[in-house]
Amino acid sequence: MQFANPRRAALGVALIAATALVAPPAQGAFAAPPGSARAAATPVSVSVNARAGLATVPATALGVNDAIWDTTLGTDAVADLLGDAGVKMIRYPGGSYADIYHWETHTAPGGYVAPNTDFDTFMASARRTGAEPMIIANYGTGSAGEAAAWVRYANVTKGYQARYWTIGNENYGNGHYGSAWEADDHTDLSPTQYANEVVAYADAMKAVDPTIKVGAVLTMPANWPDGLVGTGDSATWNRTVLSIAGPHIDFADVHWYPGGGNAAEALGKTQYLDDSIYALRQQINSYGGADAGRLGISLTELNVGVGQNTQPGAIFLADAYAGLIANGVFTVQWWNVHNGIGTPSTVAGQTDYNDFGLLSSGNCTADNSVCEPPLNTPFAPYHALKLLSSFIHPGDQMIRAGTSDPLVTAHAARRPNGDLAVLLINKDPAAARDVALDYSGYTPSSAAPVVLTYGNGDTAIHSGSASTLPPYSLTLLTLKSSSGASPKAPxxxxxxxxxxxxxxxxxxxxxxxxxxxxxxxxxxxxxxxxxxxxxxxxxxxxxxxxxxxxxxxxxxxxxxxxxxxxxxxxxTGAPATSTCTVKFADTNDWGNGYVGQIDITNTGAAPLNGWTLAYTWPTTWQSVSSGWSATWTQTGTGVRVTSDATLAANGGTASVGFVGSYSGPNLFPVAFTLNGTLCSIA
CATH class of the missing domain: 2.60.40.10 (Immunoglobulins)
Incomplete structure (x- = not known):
């Protein structure tokens, strides 16, 4: 994260201006506000499936960012608020400031450093919160020696047992791919240089304390500059960094600011998370070395594109944190504790200050026409984070849940004591939803569930209804199990x-x-x-x-x-042998589209007088914009490429090309048929 000034975040790309969804705020805990609509007479079906286990919740799951330009960083008031919200990991010294920050002198040349924000003050505050630190070593203007000295001071001299360290912040934003916001004094700005330096940093830091875990900066799939190959490079940032540094690191660190033109679009971005983390894990496994499965994933900056301080921010935080943790991300960290007022607007009937902080900074616009609430007043995402700390605890197992309504999202977690927690999210700003829950592999007791709700315009979490979700709300149900002892899980x-x-x-x-x-x-x-x-x-x-x-x-x-x-x-893949082979390649990618090439070979004993190649995109957000050297058609996710030309027997080839587009993770197809025959992959 880069800063235009110490209190305002600039994302490195322009944020799309918010188009507010205006709707009345929720007025009651149990039903829709007067005059609001219900979407349908039939309740939304919610399926909770305990037979489909997901990741186990780690102790570090719920995290936030803090920064040396925040004058409240070391205060007891902030530490206690974060502790009450269940924060278990805090990142320091603050986004892009990390690449100009020198810990020994507590200086950041070119930036603002607030009083009483030094490392020892931060550690005292983190301990009061009950959170582990994640520390960003200065890559942009620092050195491996400086980072190793920080480890020595933290863990040898002071005994802080700071386990998690990342090398730099958003180092792909150093100008190598065009956009430049991250400080980088290296002559070589390539991913190869960064990867080689990561090796040097990790080796030097672990020589001081071999128990620490070191992370390298990657880019989230389908987010800039994923897919881009820079001038002079032979591969993308992620592939290069993993290929060189993979054996020397312990986790990959990514950020996610999905944006959105309006609140509904922004809240819909969480649909990409399963495939994004799957794609990232595939990259790690493919390029991270022989033991790449040991590498964890952290997501250390996250925020919504619209309604940062209001209910869209709360809904997005809860939905994204739950989805990421279910996919095995070991920590998710909101940007930021405090950030400062931006351009105010009205979102769903509430004043949004366009402030990326969890807590109010208490400041005003330049003309003093709009002021935030008093310092440290919690914004809506803070309450969502606090509700999450009631939803999931370390050691819980996330399990699959789904609904029959695209505007209602469900997440679920099973606890070691047998309890089941279900988080229900109503993304409709105007209409309540009645819900009916069904359970597989789990039998709840007859006791009534404990129900907590946080709705649009609420200033605190309160009791709610187990059967009705207010508009724009988060509802948490906690149920007791009627089951007894069970055997050990495989x-x-x-x-x-x-x-x-x-x-x-x-x-x-x-x-x-x-x-x-x-x-x-x-x-x-x-x-x-x-x-x-x-x-x-x-x-x-x-x-x-x-x-x-x-x-x-x-x-x-x-x-x-x-x-x-x-x-x-x-x-599953393709057969080892067939009468045809296919090679699929992305030859030029620009982040939301690419030029693709498919080489087709007839290895059979008979010629093909006219041919049709067919395949299916893995996701709904991939498509063919145009194609050449054959006739291209797409229906749904299925693609057909047809030609009247002849493919000669025993090695006749054809090469076709297309322009592909994608709005989410770009997962390539791995199964192709030629005239109905499943081909092998070259």
Whole structure:
């Protein structure tokens, strides 16, 4: 994050001006406000599936950013507010300031450093909050030696046990790809230079304290400059950094500011998260070295594009944090604790100060026409974060949940004591929703759930209704289980011998398991693929080029079912041999579109007098804008490429090209048919 001044954030790209959605604020805890509508007479179906386990919630999950230009950084008032919101990780010294900050002298040449914001003050405040630090070492104007000295001071001299350190902030924003906001004194601004320096930093820092975890800066898939290859480079930023630095680091660090032209569009951006984290994990596994599976993912800057201080900010925070944590991100950190007033507007009937902070800075516009509430007044996202701390606790397992209404989102978590928490988000600014919940693999007790709600215009979390979601609201249900003891859940799932049609799943079981059940997650519904008394199972009749997520559950001799295993995701491919081969390549990418090339080879013994190549995009936001050297058509996500030309036998080839566009993660197809025959991949 870069700053135009110490209190105002500039995102490095212009923010799209907000178009406010105006609707009356919620007036009651249990029903829609007077005069507001209900979307439908039929309740929204909510499915909670305990058989489809997701990631386990880490202790560091709920995080925020703090900064040396914030005069309140070390105050007890702020530390206590963050502690009350359940914050467990705080990032320091503050976005792009990290690349000009020198910890020993507590200076940031070219920037403002507030009094009483030095490292020791920050650590005292973090300890009062009950949060771990994540510290950004100065890459832009610092050195590996300076970073190693910081580790020595923190963990050897002071005994702070600061475990998490990242090398720089948004270092791809140093001008190498055109846009420049991140300080970088290196002559070479390439990802290769950054990666080599990360190795030097990590080695020097771990020589002081080998227990620390070091992260490298990557870019979020489908966010600039993902997909771009800079002048003189042979690969993208992520591929280059991972290929060189992967074996030396412990996690990849990304930021996400998805923007949005209006509140509805901004809130819809969370639909990309599953595929974004999947794509990032694929990049890590492909380029991060032989043991890349050990690398974690942190998302250390996050904010919404519209309504930062009002209900869109609260809804986006809750939805994005829950989705990211469910996908295994070990910490999510809001930008920022304080940030300062921007250009005020009205969003859903509430004054939005265009302030990226969780808490009010208490300042006014330049002409004093609009002033924020008093210093440290919580904005709506703060209350959402506080509700999240009631929703998920370290050690909980996130489980799949879904709804029948695109404007209602559900997240769920199962607790070690058997409780189940369900977070329901109504993204409709005008209409309430009645809901009906259904559970798979979980039986709630007859006791009434505890219900907490945070609605549009509310100043605090309050009791709510288990059956009605107010407009623009967050509702948390906590239920008790009627189930007793259960066997140990399977662990260490792995896929092997994955082909176009089959995959073998293996796992580690427990001594109390009589058999195991294998489930495939299909949205919020699980399809049982089979069962076995062993610890491996081969799944047949899979579809080529499709992503599958499976879970394994154990049953003991009495029929008691375990918790779900963590999920295992794999993608089927193409046959090893066929009468055709296809090579798909992205030859020139600019961030939301690219030039693609497909090379087709007929390896069969007979010529093809006219041919049709067919494939399916993995997501709904990918398309062909134009194509050449054949006739291109797209229906839904399916693409057909046809030609009257002849492909000669035993090696006849054709090359076709297209311009592709995408608005989310650009996942490439991996299964192609030629005249109905499934091809191998070159």
């Amino acid at each position: 662990t260490r799932l792995a896929a092997s011998a994955v082909t176009d049609r089959t995959a073998t799943i293996s796992w580690s079981g427990g001594p109390d398991a009589a058999k195991y059940e294998i489930y495939r997650a299909n949205g919020a519904v699980s399809e049982q693929l089979g069962e076995t008394s062993g610890t491996s199972f081969t799944v047949h009749n899979l579809q080529p080029g499709r992503r599958y997520t499976v879970n394994v559950l154990a049953r003991d001799g009495a029929g008691n079912q375990s918790w779900s295993s963590a999920p295992l995701t794999f993608t």
